[in-house]
Amino acid sequence: MTLAIWLDGSLREADSAQVSVFDHGLTVGDGVFETVKAADGRAFALTRHLHRLAGSARGLGLPEPDLDEVRRACQAVLHANPAPLGRLRITYTGGVSPLGSDRGTAGPTLVVALVDTDRRPDTTAVVTVPWTRNERGALAGLKTTSYGENVVALARAREHGASEALFGNTVGRLCEGTGSNVFVVLDGELHTPPLASGCLAGITRQLVLDWVGAKETDLPFDVLERAEEIFLTSTTRDVQAVHRLDERPLPGAPGPVTAEAMRIFARRAADDLDP
Numbered sequence: 001m002t003l004a005i006w007l008d009g010s011l012r013e014a015d016s017a018q019v020s021v022f023d024h025g026l027t028v029g030d031g032v033f034e035t036v037k038a039a040d041g042r043a044f045a046l047t048r049h050l051h052r053l054a055g056s057a058r059g060l061g062l063p064e065p066d067l068d069e070v071r072r073a074c075q076a077v078l079h080a081n082p083a084p085l086g087r088l089r090i091t092y093t094g095g096v097s098p099l100g101s102d103r104g105t106a107g108p109t110l111v112v113a114l115v116d117t118d119r120r121p122d123t124t125a126v127v128t129v130p131w132t133r134n135e136r137g138a139l140a141g142l143k144t145t146s147y148g149e150n151v152v153a154l155a156r157a158r159e160h161g162a163s164e165a166l167f168g169n170t171v172g173r174l175c176e177g178t179g180s181n182v183f184v185v186l187d188g189e190l191h192t193p194p195l196a197s198g199c200l201a202g203i204t205r206q207l208v209l210d211w212v213g214a215k216e217t218d219l220p221f222d223v224l225e226r227a228e229e230i231f232l233t234s235t236t237r238d239v240q241a242v243h244r245l246d247e248r249p250l251p252g253a254p255g256p257v258t259a260e261a262m263r264i265f266a267r268r269a270a271d272d273l274d275p
Contacts, residue, residue: 004080006073006112013081023109025093027045028101029146031109032056035179036088037235038114040079040196041078043088044235046071047274048203052143057092059142063108065092073112081114087236088114091145122262123253124163124242126177128224129153133176135169143200150178162244164232168221169198180237181205183214185229186255190214204233204265207275212261229255239265 005017025031034049043049048069057065065151069221091111097104129151139146153165164177176182176199184193192209193199194216208214224230227258230242232251239262241254254262 004077006077006110008110009069011076017111017113018024019109019111020096020097022099022104024095024097024103025091025095025109025145027097027099029061029120029148030060030097030101030103031091031093031145031146032060032062032143033092034090035235036074036090037238038078038083038086038088040084041082042273043074044080044269044273045203045207045275046074048206049090049235052201052203053090053092056142056144060139060144060224062092065108065110065137070110070112072108073110073183074162077112077114083114083116085117085119086114087117088112093145117236120240123241123243124164124232124237125160126166126230126232126242126248127157127160127162127163128221129156129165129167129168133167133169133198135173135175135196137169137198140198141195141200154178160246166224172221173197174219174221174223175199177232177234180232180234180240183231183233183261184219184223184227186223186227188257189227190257190261191217191219193217193219201233202233204238207268208233208261208265210238212264229253229258231258231261238262 004011007017034053036049037044092169093109094103095108096106165173166177169175174193175197181202232240241258243253
């Protein structure tokens, strides 16, 4: 249960942390966000997350966030809400605006909140969905609050006993999940879609590229049907093996390549909280 939330310059009790019903993040999804893993009051890879927040804000045309203020807000929320393992959420929106797509002049809204979370299982099931990511869209590669497509796709995954849904893009190439990046093993080699596919530049994705090594490869969506191993990466998943894709089991998950990636990531992340 969230105890204290940072809202526009100060900590508030959860019951009194109120955002206007005219906030552009609420009315039209005009906002960006970051989810940061926190363990024992310390955020992981916070600097990378803050840089991506700023990049997403620029891409959406929002004013540049004051990253020093955002960092202070994160520290205040972490101090006020001690938790063994938590999900720290930074939300930065267009602020109070007219009802419509035009932005107002009141300035952006900044919210930082923390909730407890549990460690993810080592393996999970995923499904593919018929909808596509638009790799040429205005929001491609930005982490925005316009998450309606993800809500629909994740609901489909839950209906089929899975925790994630995987998208192709408009030209039939493998892209990403609703909140994760995807890696596949082909002939013993590790691959992940390039950013040109329209996928998000995931923080954990990049750390796996740096620490484990993988090829950024333009892959057809049906590569999932023949991949020897599949795993997901995200802030809350770290590296998570896939044991079922749609109705296809992947026996022995995590396979050897995935297991090694899990070991390397866990060791390197423990050695450096802000890589």
